[in-house]
Amino acid sequence: MPYRKVSEQPRRAGRPRDAARESAILEAVDAVLAERGYEGLTYEEVARRAGASKATLYRRWATKREMVVAALRAGPARAPDAGPVDTGSLRGDLLALCRRLLATMRAADGRTALLLLQAGLEDPELCDAIEEAVGPTGSRLPASVVDAAVRRGELPAGADPFPFEEVVGSVLLLRRLNGLAADDDYLHALVDTVLVPALRATADGAPRPPAGIFSGHPAPDTHPREGDS
Incomplete structure (x- = not known):
């Protein structure tokens, strides 16, 4: 041998x-x-x-x-449809993202959702890591969705995700915490009357908006609050 x-x-x-x-x-x-x-x-x-x-x-x-x-x-972020969002239209993509965020919130209790939001504000890289690990959660507007909408002529060049990232997560979380409906009728109204018009208003030539609260990198408040020493 x-x-x-x-x-x-x-x-x-x-x-x-x-x-x-x-x-x-x-x-x-x-x-x-x-x-x-x-x-x-x-x-x-x-x-x-x-x-x-x-x-x-x-x-x-x-x-x-x-x-x-x-x-x-x-747990909460696990979803069978966690891949890229691409429905073929801006309206469809926005609705899909809203539904995905609602599904994530429903998988966790309201307190956990609030704590995760606070954690993301304290540790912006945590938000980046979550989005990278589980795919679009619906709290942010992926650049791929904006770029596709620009190519289709649904958004002008230079559209900024600020309206989506400032509004969607905030209102859906608030409605969930207060037991208010966020069904498809509500989502359609949110997309058609708030999100699409607001996204179109951020095109080239408009003042650049700040980072939305769910962007993972919002600017902190530098003004002292009442009662702070």
Whole structure:
């Protein structure tokens, strides 16, 4: 039998992840996030809730942001239609994005949705990571949708996503928190009377609007509030 060098021996496969174990950890992430918010979410508390070690968590997710994105992808942000939005018309694309955002919000309780919004404002890169990991969530207007609308002549060149990113997430979240309807009749009215006209008003030549609240990079308020020292 020929001699075989140790270096030529086949490498042993790493230990496979236990899907049920990972699911339990991500459920713990969701629970802590709902109770304590993004700022209050820690590896220690997630590990305690899930009955896991911090080392186990760190092996899977190097940062808290990665851990939260994984939890969202496995839960509220999971959707079978999470691919690019392209219905063939601007109106159809806007409606599809609104419906997608509603589906995401309905998969999470209102408090979690608010906490995630606050987390995105505190950590803009978290918003970027969520959009990249799960596809368009509906909170932002993808550049691909704007570009396609410009090519079709539905929007003028230079249209800015500000109206969508400032309005849609805010009003849909507010309606959900107050138990108000956001059915297709409402979405049609929102798209036809607010979004499309507003997007057309941001064309070349118009003053450039600021970043919308759901853009992930809104400007902070630099004016002191009443009662602040």
